[in-house]
Amino acid sequence: MDLTTIPLDTWVGQGIFCVLFVWMLMTTMKESRQREDKLLNQIEKQNAAQEKIVSSLERLELQIQDIKNGGN
Known part of the structure; x- marks a missing residue:
């Protein structure tokens, strides 16, 4: 198939959707990365x-054992 035979309006129409798709993909990837960083931070805190x-x-167990052994 010769790409030069495709009408210009088809290129423009598909190009808009291509740009929109790439923009949405990049935005979603950025949000996912931020969410993952927050989750990793929360896991580290936990x-x-x-x-x-x-x-x-x-420490509490040692103190209880010390009390059971007569308070040495």
């Missing part, structure tokens, strides 16, 4: 909080 909780529970 991991830090869980580490603090585990540390506190371990």
Whole structure:
């Protein structure tokens, strides 16, 4: 098929949709990247909080064991 035989209005009509598609794709990719960064940040905060909780529970367990052993 010879591309020069396609009418100009067809190129213009399809070109608009092509530009719109590329714009929407880029916008969606940018939003997805931002959403992923926020989620990773939230996961890191949750991991830090869980580490603090585990540390506190371990200290509490040691204190309970110390009390059970007579307060040495």
